[in-house]
Amino acid sequence: MEQQRKRCFSAIQPTGQINIGGYLGAVKNWIKLQEEFDCIYAVADLHSITVRQDPALLRRNSLEMIAVLLACGIDADKHLLFLQSHVPAHTQLAWVLDCYTMYGELGRMTQFKDKSAKNADNINAGLFTYPALMAADILLYQTDVVPVGEDQRQHLELTRIIAKRFNSVYGDVFTVPEGKIPEVGAKVRSLADPTKKMSKSDENENACVNLLDPRDVIIRKFKRAVTDSEACVRYAEGKDGINNLMSIYSAFTDKSYEQIEREFEGRGYGEFKLAVAETVADGLKPIQERFCAYMSDKAQLQQICRDSAARADALAQKTLRKVYKKVGFAV
Ligand code: TRP
Numbered sequence: 001m002e003q004q005r006k007r008c009f010s011a012i013q014p015t016g017q018i019n020i021g022g023y024l025g026a027v028k029n030w031i032k033l034q035e036e037f038d039c040i041y042a043v044a045d046l047h048s049i050t051v052r053q054d055p056a057l058l059r060r061n062s063l064e065m066i067a068v069l070l071a072c073g074i075d076a077d078k079h080l081l082f083l084q085s086h087v088p089a090h091t092q093l094a095w096v097l098d099c100y101t102m103y104g105e106l107g108r109m110t111q112f113k114d115k116s117a118k119n120a121d122n123i124n125a126g127l128f129t130y131p132a133l134m135a136a137d138i139l140l141y142q143t144d145v146v147p148v149g150e151d152q153r154q155h156l157e158l159t160r161i162i163a164k165r166f167n168s169v170y171g172d173v174f175t176v177p178e179g180k181i182p183e184v185g186a187k188v189r190s191l192a193d194p195t196k197k198m199s200k201s202d203e204n205e206n207a208c209v210n211l212l213d214p215r216d217v218i219i220r221k222f223k224r225a226v227t228d229s230e231a232c233v234r235y236a237e238g239k240d241g242i243n244n245l246m247s248i249y250s251a252f253t254d255k256s257y258e259q260i261e262r263e264f265e266g267r268g269y270g271e272f273k274l275a276v277a278e279t280v281a282d283g284l285k286p287i288q289e290r291f292c293a294y295m296s297d298k299a300q301l302q303q304i305c306r307d308s309a310a311r312a313d314a315l316a317q318k319t320l321r322k323v324y325k326k327v328g329f330a331v
Helices: 020-033 055-072 089-098 103-107 110-118 125-139 150-170 215-223 240-253 257-263 269-295 298-327
Strands: 007-012 038-043 080-083 145-147 178-180
Touching (some): 007 020, 007 125, 020 038, 020 145, 020 240, 038 298, 055 080, 080 298, 089 298, 125 150, 150 298, 240 257
Parallel strands (some): 007 038, 038 080
8 A cells, every 4th residue: 555645734824925035945846846845835825914004905915826836847636725714723723822922932042032123013813823823734734745945944944843842731633744955056046136035025027037027028137147257157156146046947957067067158148138038937837828718717726726735634634633632612
């Protein structure tokens, strides 16, 4: 008999478009993990409201994020892809876990400190207890592995502490998950300032290439990418701009840095930038076409995520019922 596959859970916030950094750093990895694990992927709309959102925009971004993930290759038939708010058990478990998470622990979270500084007029309780909701997302599904970026490492560590604390009181209720943090160096950098991470909030609009950017926009942005004055395509310290372009080109072509150096020997940066731009545009084209197809049928899109949510709910209920029983809620 086939052994049951291990479970993988991750979530992404529906804050606008994904850029090629998020695609190469996170989404492509999510796609790959489907080969090895039973994957459960959520769009974390509950987490999003810890900072003020425009309701119409949040709704649109949430559905678009589902469409983008499907277009990139998440298989919602074999795995799960849903909106976090569609599965009430996330909020229900979060409340219980709030009571097993310490005030001091939450106060030490660097993301809480950063976001409090940025949103000084809205330091709400949700922003504070955000990691307990994230722990609920993960622990509800008896998750074995959690692919996350470096910025979520501390939250994952706290999830493990909460799980162990709960287990030490009530027995083995939760699987203690392992984080899967991509190795450093794979990070895509801003085209305008390659010392910074590529980010949609960059004030320079040429800094960031979005997954859904049209071809001409992609080409314009790469043409303006900051490089250096050496005029030699090689990967080396101090050549942040070229290194970044090489790593993007490598990710889209699977070519090694040596292969790229040979390919562009004696050719200028202009030619190299155009090659990177065209490769990225070609690579994104099928994703963009599938995205448009999904967006052209909203009813079907909603059906896909409602379907996944129903299956997720069934799994989540098992854990939630166990937890309710353990803490002493009467049946
Ligand atoms: N907090 C994560 C982020 O902002 C998103 C998220 C929510 C998440 N719940 C999760 C990630 C559970 C991994 C596991 O990126």
